[in-house]
Each structure stands twice: as C-alpha cells, then as structure tokens.
Amino acid sequence: MAQLSLKNIGKSFDGTDVIRDISLDVEDGELVCLLGPSGSGKSTILRMAGGFETPDRGAILIDGQDVTRIPPEKRPTGMVFQSHALWSHMSVADNIAFGLKLRRMPRREIQEKVAGALELVGLADYGSRRVWQLSGGQQQRVAIARALVLEPKILLLDEPFASLDQHLREHLREELRDIQRRLGITTLFVTHGQDEALALADRIVVLQGGEIEQVASPDQMYRAPETRFVAGFIGSMNFLACDMRGGRSDHAVFQIEASVSDGPVELAIRPEAIVVTPSATSTARVHRTTDYGTHILVDIDLADGTRVKAMCPPATRLATGQPVSLSADRVTVFRGTEKLADVAPVEMREVAHV
Amino acid sequence: MTTLASPDRSIRKGGQAKRHGRGLTGLLLVSAPVMLLGWLIIYPIFNAIGRTLFVKGDAGVRFGFDSYHQFLTDGYSLSNLWLTLWVTAVCAALLMATCLPLALYLRFAKSRVAALVQGLALFPMFVPSVILAYALIRTIGPNGAVDLVLNAVGLPKINSPYLTPWGPIIGLVWDNIPLTTLMLVAGLGGVSDNAVEAARDAGARHFALLRHIILPQIGNAMLVVLSFTVLSIFSAFTLPYVLGPASPEMMGPFMQRTFSQVLDTRMAVTQAVITFIICAGFGAFYVRSIAKNREARR
Numbered sequence: 174m175a176q177l178s179l180k181n182i183g184k185s186f187d188g189t190d191v192i193r194d195i196s197l198d199v200e201d202g203e204l205v206c207l208l209g210p211s212g213s214g215k216s217t218i219l220r221m222a223g224g225f226e227t228p229d230r231g232a233i234l235i236d237g238q239d240v241t242r243i244p245p246e247k248r249p250t251g252m253v254f255q256s257h258a259l260w261s262h263m264s265v266a267d268n269i270a271f272g273l274k275l276r277r278m279p280r281r282e283i284q285e286k287v288a289g290a291l292e293l294v295g296l297a298d299y300g301s302r303r304v305w306q307l308s309g310g311q312q313q314r315v316a317i318a319r320a321l322v323l324e325p326k327i328l329l330l331d332e333p334f335a336s337l338d339q340h341l342r343e344h345l346r347e348e349l350r351d352i353q354r355r356l357g358i359t360t361l362f363v364t365h366g367q368d369e370a371l372a373l374a375d376r377i378v379v380l381q382g383g384e385i386e387q388v389a390s391p392d393q394m395y396r397a398p399e400t401r402f403v404a405g406f407i408g409s410m411n412f413l414a415c416d417m418r419g420g421r422s423d424h425a426v427f428q429i430e431a432s433v434s435d436g437p438v439e440l441a442i443r444p445e446a447i448v449v450t451p452s453a454t455s456t457a458r459v460h461r462t463t464d465y466g467t468h469i470l471v472d473i474d475l476a477d478g479t480r481v482k483a484m485c486p487p488a489t490r491l492a493t494g495q496p497v498s499l500s501a502d503r504v505t506v507f508r509g510t511e512k513l514a515d516v517a518p519v520e521m522r523e524v525a526h527v
Numbered sequence: 528m529t530t531l532a533s534p535d536r537s538i539r540k541g542g543q544a545k546r547h548g549r550g551l552t553g554l555l556l557v558s559a560p561v562m563l564l565g566w567l568i569i570y571p572i573f574n575a576i577g578r579t580l581f582v583k584g585d586a587g588v589r590f591g592f593d594s595y596h597q598f599l600t601d602g603y604s605l606s607n608l609w610l611t612l613w614v615t616a617v618c619a620a621l622l623m624a625t626c627l628p629l630a631l632y633l634r635f636a637k638s639r640v641a642a643l644v645q646g647l648a649l650f651p652m653f654v655p656s657v658i659l660a661y662a663l664i665r666t667i668g669p670n671g672a673v674d675l676v677l678n679a680v681g682l683p684k685i686n687s688p689y690l691t692p693w694g695p696i697i698g699l700v701w702d703n704i705p706l707t708t709l710m711l712v713a714g715l716g717g718v719s720d721n722a723v724e725a726a727r728d729a730g731a732r733h734f735a736l737l738r739h740i741i742l743p744q745i746g747n748a749m750l751v752v753l754s755f756t757v758l759s760i761f762s763a764f765t766l767p768y769v770l771g772p773a774s775p776e777m778m779g780p781f782m783q784r785t786f787s788q789v790l791d792t793r794m795a796v797t798q799a800v801i802t803f804i805i806c807a808g809f810g811a812f813y814v815r816s817i818a819k820n821r822e823a824r825r
Contacts (some may be wrong), residue, residue, distance in 0.1 A: 225724055245727045252728045258721035262743040271739065272729030316725075323729065 175236045175249070175326035175359050176201055177222060182231035184217055184383075191217050192228070192383045199327075202357040204350070206370035209380035210406070215363045216331055218380075222361055223329050224248040235326055251325030255332040257312045259304040265291070265315050266300035272323045290318040293352060310341045317349065321356070328353070328360040334369065342366075346373055367407050371395065379403050397515065401507040404441045411447070411481040413440040417506075426457065426475055426499050431506055431514040438513065441505040444470065447483035449491065452498035459495045473497060572803065579797045594797040606775040608801070614692055614767070614777060615760045618699045622707045622756055623749070625700065630711035631741070635723070652705035656698075660769035663698055664689055694770030695777065699760050707756055714748020715741070747819050754813030758806055778802050 177199040184192040192214045199205045207215035220226040222233060224245035233241045240248055259268050266287050273283045291297050294314040304312060313333055320328060333349075334342040350373055353360050364370050370377045371391040379386040379394065379402070386406075387399045398404035405412065415424035417438050422429045427440055449471055456476035463470045469485045483499065491497065506513040582589050598604045633645050651659070666672045668689040677684060688694045718741055726740045742749075764779035771777055776784070778798060786795035 223728065225727075245724065246730045246732055250728070252725070254721045254725060256719065256721050258719065258725035260722060260726070260740060260744070262746075271726070271731075275730045275735055319725070319729070 176234075177327050177359055177361065178234040178237075179218070179222070180232045180234065182218070182221060182228040182233065184214075184221065184226060184228050184230075190383055192221075194231070195383075195385055196231075197378060197385070197388070199359055199361055202359055203375045204353055204360040204362060204373060206374035206377045207361065207363045207380060208365065208367060208370040208377050208406075209386075210365065212382075213380040214383040215365075215380050217383075219252075219329050219331050219361060219363045222327065223250050223252045225252075249326040250329055251320035251323055251327070252329045252331065253313075253316050253320050253333045255335050257304075257309075257316045259312055259315055259319075261304055263304070264300065265296070265302050265304060265307070268304060268315055269300075269319045269322050272319070286322050290322040293321065294318045295348070309337050310345060313337065313345060314348075317352070321352070321358075326359065328358045330360065330362045332363055332365065335365075342369070343372075349373070371407075377407075379406060381406075396503075398441075398505065399512055401439065401441070401510045401512070404505060404507065404512075409444055409482060411440075411442045411444065412507075413442070413479060413481070414438075415440060422506075425477065427501055427504060429504050429506070429516045431516045433506055433508075433513045436508065439507045441507055442481070442501045443503070444482040444484040446501050446503045447481065448500045448502065449473065449483045449485055449489070449497050450500075451491070452496055455496045455498040457497055457499055459491045459493055459497055461493060462489075462491055471497075473499065575796045575800055575803075579793060579800055582793070594793055595801070597794065598797050598801060603775065604781075604798070607778060607781045610692060610775045611761060611778040611802075612805075614696055614699070615757055617696055618703070618760045619753055619756050621696070621700045622703055623753070626704060626707040626711055626752075629704075629708050630715055631737075633708070633712050634715035634718075648708045649705045651701055654702075656702060656765040657769065659702055660698055660766055663694070663701075663770060667697070689770060690772050692772060694772075695763070695767040698766035698770050699763055702766065703756055703759065706759075707752055710752045710755065711745070711748065714745040714752070717748070718744045747816050750816040750819075751813060754809050754816060757809045758813065761806055761809070762802065 179195055179197045182192060182195050183190065195214075195218065197205070197218075207218060209215045217226060221228050224240070224243060224247075228241060231241075232239055235249060245252075260271070263271070269287045269290050270283050273286055278286075287300065288297070291300055294317055296311060296314055296318070299307065299311065299315075304315065307315065316333070330349075334345050337345065346369055362370075362373060364373075371394075374391055376388060377391055377394045378388045381402050387394065387403045389397070389399075394403065394407055398407060401412075404410050413424055413427060415422050415427075415438060416436065417423075417431070417433045418435055420430055420432055422431075422438070422440065424440060427442065429440065445468075457473050460472040460474045460480060462472075464487070466487065468487060469489050469491075471483045471485055471489070471491055473481050473483060475481065481499070485491070503515065505515050579594050580590055580592070582591065582593075629644070629648055633641055633648070636644075654662075664671065667685070667687055669684075669687050671687070671689075674684045674687075688697055722740060722744070723736060726736050731739065762779065763777070764783065767777035768780040768783070771780065782795050782798045782802070785791050785798060789795075
C-alpha cells in the first residue's frame, strides 16, 4: 500500500511546455486514470512517475519519499507498456523471473513467485512457452504478471490494452480491475479511451494541453463536467448555441431558466437526457435512426439547421422525416470554457405563461 | 443464381495468362544479374579450381593435387596464411570492441552530440584506402607526426607499427569502423526502447541490460557483422600491401607477388582458391545468419 504524489511538476521538450504545473495525489489502493487526447501529456506524466523522464520542475513523492531524481531501476514502481515490451529471446517464465533474478532471490522462491504471478493472470501452464507463441491478450497478461511479481508500490499502465480488439480489451480490463482490487495496489493508468476510464477508475484525471481539466469520480465526470472540454470529451454531448436574456435562454426548443448573466451561452445536453415525442406540429424532424440493440440513437434536425442526437429506448419507432418534439431533463450551461449552471429546463409553454 | 456462382472460365484463363506474363517479366529482370554472376564469379571460380587440378604436360592433361600439397607443405606459404588469419581475428575483435560501444551510444543517446559522433564514425568510409595508408605512414610511421610531437616534448620515439602486422591491423580497423558501426546500429534498431525500459523497470542496470537484454537480441546481427568483416579483411589487399610486413605477408600481397614477380600463375591461383575456400566458409556463416534473422523476424 502506497501513496503517489505529484507536486507542481512541469516538463518541457525543446522549449515547448508539455506538462505545465500539475499536482495530483493518488491514494493508497486507488486506481486513477489519466485520460486525454493525444499530446495532452498523460504518457509523459506516467513516464515521470516511472522514472523514465525527469521533471524540469516540481517533485514526485512515493509514500512521502522524494523519488524525483531516482532512476527507474531503483524506483518502487512497476510499468506495463502498450507494446507489451516482452523479451522475445526469453520464455514466459524467464520474462517474469528476470527482475527476481536480478535481486538474487533463491531459485525456489523465484519459481514460487513466478508460478503465483502466472496463476494470478490465468496463465498457469504457459511458463515454458516462448512469448511469440502467445496471443496479444496473453502477452499483455504476461507483461502485467512481470510488473506485479516484483510487488511494486505503484503500478503504472501505459495504454496497456490499446493494441487489443474491443472484446478482449473489455475482458482484460475487468480482470485487471479484479487483480488490482485483490492486491490493493495503487495504480496510475493512462488511456485515451473514455469507456476504459469510466469502467476502471476510482477517479479520472482529464488532461488537455499539459494541464488538468478536471479530477473527479467517473460518475461525477460524466454527469457533472466542470469545463466545456470535459463535457465534450467524455461521452457524447449536444452543444446548442443561444443567448441568455433576463435569466432565460432564447433557444427555440430548449428554454431554460438560470441565474446567469445576459450574453451568449452553449446548452450542453447528453443524448440520453433528451426525450423525443412524436408531434405533428413540431418543426424538428427525424433525420436518421440507428439501432444499437440496447438503444436507438436518433439524429434530429432542428428548424435552425442544428442537428442533435437523442438516445431512445429500443422499442422506439420513428420514421425519417417524422416531426418530433424534444425536451431535456438536464442541461448544463457553458460560456466559453466555463460552466455557469446545471439546470432542468421547463416546458416551452410553461415559460410562455410565466 | 447458379450462373452467378459458377466460375467464369474465360476470366480465369485471362488471370493465369496475366500471372504467367508477370512471371516472365520477373525472370527477365533477374536474368541479367544472374548471367553476370555466372560470367564474372561462378565461371572464374570453376576455371580457377580446374587450373589448379589439371596440368598440361608433355604427356597431355594430368589431374593432381600437387599445387595444394606444395602450398600446405611450404612453411612460408603457411606462415602467410596464419598471419592473415591472425590479422583477421585481431581486426574482428578490435572492430567489435570499438564499434559496439559506438553503436550502443548512437542507438540510445538522445543528445545532439550523437549526430556529431555519427558523422565522425562514418567519415573513414569516404577516405580511399590508399590515402588512408599514406596518412597512417605520415602519422605513425618512422619520423611521422607522432614521433615529431614526442620529440618536441623530449620523449623517445614510438616503436612504429609500420611494416609490422600491426600496421595493416590499425589501417583495416580504421577503414572498417563505419560499415561495422552502421550494421551494428541497424541490428540495435531491432531492440525497442520499451524492451530496454521494461528491463530498467525490473531493476536492470547498464551491464545487466547489455548482457541479458541487448546482446541476446542482437546476437544474429553480431554474427552477420563478424562474417562480413572477416570476409572483407581476409581478402584485403591495399592496406596489407602498403602498411604490412614483407615477410611473412598477408594473402593479398602474397598472391600478387607470386603472380607478377615469381611468375608462378598456377601457385597464385592455388593461393586464391585456398583464400576463396576460407572466405566461402565465412560466407556460408553469413548467409546462415541472414536466414536466421529472417526466420526470427517472421
């Protein structure tokens, strides 16, 4: 059990700030996901935590001990790479035993630990195989076993499932979550897959341009994004531009009341927050429906030319061109990048009567 | 439905014809180098072997191994062969000792100095051997630059390697550094950064990293480098001729002298065939290493 702290770390490459000024605490046994688009600096942070890059500014602490200048071979961290990084000239067991041999452990103890690690990742009978005889998923399990067998204080994973197919990725991340919970190991996980972050993390850190946009639990991150970037990056979101006048939005469909100063805003509405009802008098029309089995995604053209996406129950039957009326049960108001309010809109008619 | 599903024989025939056409073009393209190989390499080899085994005499053509027997029982010829093998082995060892650290630096260094080092390492490739030999004579030869500097600071002259076996060794090592380094860097390209980082993460320091991760992964590349280097050094002529000792001498100058001064063409060809057989052994080793590399890549 260990705690990882990043204190005001910054990193530049060739004069360009890749990481600006980031502070983050990962608690004992916590799994934190670093999530962000390419170039957001998430892998650089992970590599700094592992000792493969040295921050230009700030400090990295593990259990309160400053490890900023300590090289990877002396750092109590274990890293799993996206490319597996297994050594092809060694067998599976030799790959896992390598770090233990360097620590000059007795042979019997090494054998026991290797067998335990293989058992943990479900590859008990694969020790004697060569790594190139394994599938991509099995190779990644060996990489996880190799990192875990050294009992690191902090487990670092750099997009470990990115090269695997969707089905295997989902399966492995469930396994990883189980192993991480069972061992209670503090984990920092880098991914650019929001579904992976939402499914795995205790907390998600969304990064953009080398800065933290928001740190929150998956639930909060999805339902209460603090910035426009997070709202757009996590899940899908409809952004509708309008003006606020006297605390009311002037949007033709989604009219809300919020104590927001006058001026242009964007209404952010999740597709699942939109309720679609057939209505002969409405100007909004169905553009396309896509059946995903679990739900139907409906693209709707509004009178002003904006297209919104709505997630409907699988039994919904809507035809292309059919007029529909829309309402939303939760709307977030943004001005620029700043969040102004979370509101539930009132019916258009009700607003008109006020 | 049946019509659609059944194969269209006329299209199939067209396809086969196309494939045959492509095959013919391929054969034509490859025929020129194959014919050149046959004319300039394969034919001279068999011609040379034939000339050493069959001798025209008064009683007609006679078959015999007498020229090989003469070479293998002549002390001077054997000492020339051993000298050549010794120089080749020392050069290969020195080249590996010089170029491996250089290649490791060029592969893993991230600094700008690496580009400068690479430029310097490749520089000898653009210097002709004869110029290099002259430069070495002017530098480490008797009363060369090194002697002048030592004399200026009141130190005794060096024991010059010029006209000793160390003369061609120094020249051949210097001359072969660029190609050996390039081949080793190419071999090291197969060792991924992540594989090295994973080893460091597991606790490997520099020596363990080299011994357990890098060297096993470039083993085949090193075999290729060794075979290639040995082939080029064993058959070298200019540097051993200009910098090497007169007696014993390396096989290159020995062959030339036997041919043009001793005027014993048959013995010169015999020396060439023996040199070729030794080189062919290393060549087979080289081809085997390349094939192994390809298998490993699959």
